[in-house]
Amino acid sequence: MLEKDTCIDRHFTIVHSMSKWFLCLLCIVLAAAPASATSNESDVIVTVDSTSLRFSPSEVTVTEGQAVRFMWSGQALPHNAVADDGLFDSGEPERNVDYRFVFEIGTAGVHTFVCEPHASVGMVGSITVNAAPIVEVEEEEEAPAENTPALSMFSGLLMTAFAAAYVGRNVADEQTQ
Secondary structure (H helix, E strand, O other): OOOOOOOOHHHHHHHHHHHHHHHHHHHHHHHHHHOOOOOOOEEEEEEOOOOOOOOOOOOOEOOOOOOOEEEEEOOOOOOOEEEEEOOEEEEEEOOOEEEEOOOOOOOOEEEEEHHHHHHHOOOOEEEEEEOOOOOOOOOOOOOOOOOOOOHHHHHHHHHHHHHHHHHHHHHHHHHOO
C-alpha cells in the first residue's frame, strides 16, 4: 500500500529544507562579516552654541592620531571652523556641517580655530594636541595577526563548504526516502 503525501508531510519537508538553507545563508553572512571594524568612538565632537555664537566645547585636548569632528545642523546662521595656522578648514560657512579632521603624527601643539563670519564676536576655540606616546618596537619573530581578513575569508569558505555538503547530503537522503 502506498503512503499518502499529506499536507503536513509536505510542510515538514519545506520547513526542514528552509532551515538547512538558512544555515547556509547564516554561514555566508558570518564569513562576509569584517574581521575588525574601525570606530570613531574616540572622536572629540565640537558643536555650535548658536545662542551665544560659541563653539561647544571651545577648548579640547586630543592626542596625535585622534580626530576632532565639527558637527552642527539646522543653524540659523552659517558657520565654519578654520585653523589660524591653516592646518584644517571645514570649508565655506554652512548651516549644516559634519567635518572630521585627524591630527596626524607631527601636529602636536595648540591650534586656535575660528568661525570666519563670527570671529569678531569671539567665536573662537583651541585644540591642544598632545604628542602620541612613543612605542618601542622589539625585533622579535612576528606573530601572525589575529582576525586577519585572509583567515576570516578562509574560515568563512570552509564553513560554507561544510554547510553546502550538509544540505546536499540531507537533500539526497530526502529524495531516496
